[in-house]
Amino acid sequence: MTITYDDVKHVIPQVEWATFAEDIEAIERLKVEHNAVILAHNYMTPEVFLGVADIRGDSLALAREAQRVDADTIVLAGVHFMAETAKVLNPAKRVLLPDLRSGCSLAESITASDVAALREAHPGVPVVTYVNTSAEVKAASDITCTSGNAVQVIESLGTDKVIMIPDQYLARNIAARTGVEVITHPGACEVHERFTPLDIVQIRHDNPGVTVLAHPECPPEVVAEADYAGSTADMQAYVDRERPSRVALITECSMSDNVAADHPDIDFVRPCNLCPHMKRNTLRAIRTALETGTHEITVDPALAAGARRAIERMLAVPMDPK
Ligand code: 13P
Ligand code: SF4
Numbered sequence: 001m002t003i004t005y006d007d008v009k010h011v012i013p014q015v016e017w018a019t020f021a022e023d024i025e026a027i028e029r030l031k032v033e034h035n036a037v038i039l040a041h042n043y044m045t046p047e048v049f050l051g052v053a054d055i056r057g058d059s060l061a062l063a064r065e066a067q068r069v070d071a072d073t074i075v076l077a078g079v080h081f082m083a084e085t086a087k088v089l090n091p092a093k094r095v096l097l098p099d100l101r102s103g104c105s106l107a108e109s110i111t112a113s114d115v116a117a118l119r120e121a122h123p124g125v126p127v128v129t130y131v132n133t134s135a136e137v138k139a140a141s142d143i144t145c146t147s148g149n150a151v152q153v154i155e156s157l158g159t160d161k162v163i164m165i166p167d168q169y170l171a172r173n174i175a176a177r178t179g180v181e182v183i184t185h186p187g188a189c190e191v192h193e194r195f196t197p198l199d200i201v202q203i204r205h206d207n208p209g210v211t212v213l214a215h216p217e218c219p220p221e222v223v224a225e226a227d228y229a230g231s232t233a234d235m236q237a238y239v240d241r242e243r244p245s246r247v248a249l250i251t252e253c254s255m256s257d258n259v260a261a262d263h264p265d266i267d268f269v270r271p272c273n274l275c276p277h278m279k280r281n282t283l284r285a286i287r288t289a290l291e292t293g294t295h296e297i298t299v300d301p302a303l304a305a306g307a308r309r310a311i312e313r314m315l316a317v318p319m320d321p322k
Contacts, residue, residue, distance in 0.1 A: 002024060027290060040078065080107065102278070103277050115129075128143055128163065129166075139305075149319060195250050249272070
């Protein structure tokens, strides 16, 4: 069902909505025509997230849902590694990424030969790889993880040491919660590494009573200043559950808009950094992707088999009830 302005009036100014309505209508028509669904990450802008997405969530939810899609075409409103993951998990489907330049600083920080070098330096230590990596790196790993399940994945291995790549900050934040020794790689998210502990001190000073939630891709010194750290879905769940009167989400900019849409009564302080890769998924780019069938994501079947093994092993790890 096509949404109306009433559904999004808390987060989209009326003047902007007028420019979105035509693309939203066209996208809804094209989805039916091509038997397509749109999977959207929590960092999509509200006109995409609330306007045209069929399935929304964090990296873990999108991977799980991609596996179950029945439609012929998946449009991944997110970044390249997410589209690749969808293709690996549901290879019979056509997977489209609206803009091929939607990369990720973490995925670009590491190659399969870096993984081989780490294995050689630390024989026998399992390699846990964040989903924000290429299929080739996943195929060279033992298991993948997301920020939503990293603790459970590491604990499932039952070892006292793991290699956790490529996000040095996520690795250190998760190590602090597990007691497992973690060997890291010097990768970082270009969005979250820019936050500083001083940002949080300033937010608290300027916004008395604020609850601060940080993404674990932030440096550990930032997470230490926050009240809670979790994946984008964990942050959404925290706000839904605890309903703080004032909250700051230390993460990508669109996250606050999308959570705020469900909580018009909560005051969202909006210190944020933009992910330029996520922001390439404009309504116009999604419409063009459906009209022209671009850009179709393919994965070399030999690599896909290795990547699927590592991702499916992750998906089989039991999660604690939230
Ligand atoms: P999650 O949505 O899994 O928390 O990931 C955040 C992110 O930066 C994705 O690129
Ligand atoms: Fe990559 Fe960071 Fe952008 Fe997520 S927010 S896609 S981790 S650069």
